[in-house]
Amino acid sequence: MLKAVETVRNRAMGFLKASKTFGVLRSSLENYVNHKIIQDAEVLCSTKLGRKCVLPDELESKLAEYRMVMEERFYGLRTNDIRSLVFQISSQKQLETPFLRRQRSSR
Incomplete structure (x- = not known):
């Protein structure tokens, strides 16, 4: 995911090509790339998106x-x-x- 985010942010590939190349979901990749608050891709990929887990x-x-x-x-x-x-x-x-x-x- 980290490589895919960096590739798209550097405009080396589009969302669809990067998702196929790195084997990640296109929609998830778009969510990570379009996340404006965190610019550092490494920190962004370690951050959990979505609902908070109920169980520890x-x-x-x-x-x-x-x-x-x-x-x-x-x-x-x-x-x-x-x-x-x-x-x-x-x-x-x-x-x-x-x-x-x-x-x-x-x-």
Whole structure:
């Protein structure tokens, strides 16, 4: 990503060619290049863009390992299963989350 950002900023390549050459997403490359606040490409590429993670890195890696174990046992977890697990973990650990605590209405 760092080389791709520097190449585009130096106008040696366009977004599309640089994304194909360096194997990065064009939209992500555009976000990094067009980020006006941080001019240093090295600092920019080490900065996380997007939403803040709900779980700490340690818990997130444990959840990823659990997902892989379940996959090896032919019990793949769906996206909603993972979300439910994250919600349960964050509730037990009393982590601050963006999740809403809604009660389901019975029909």
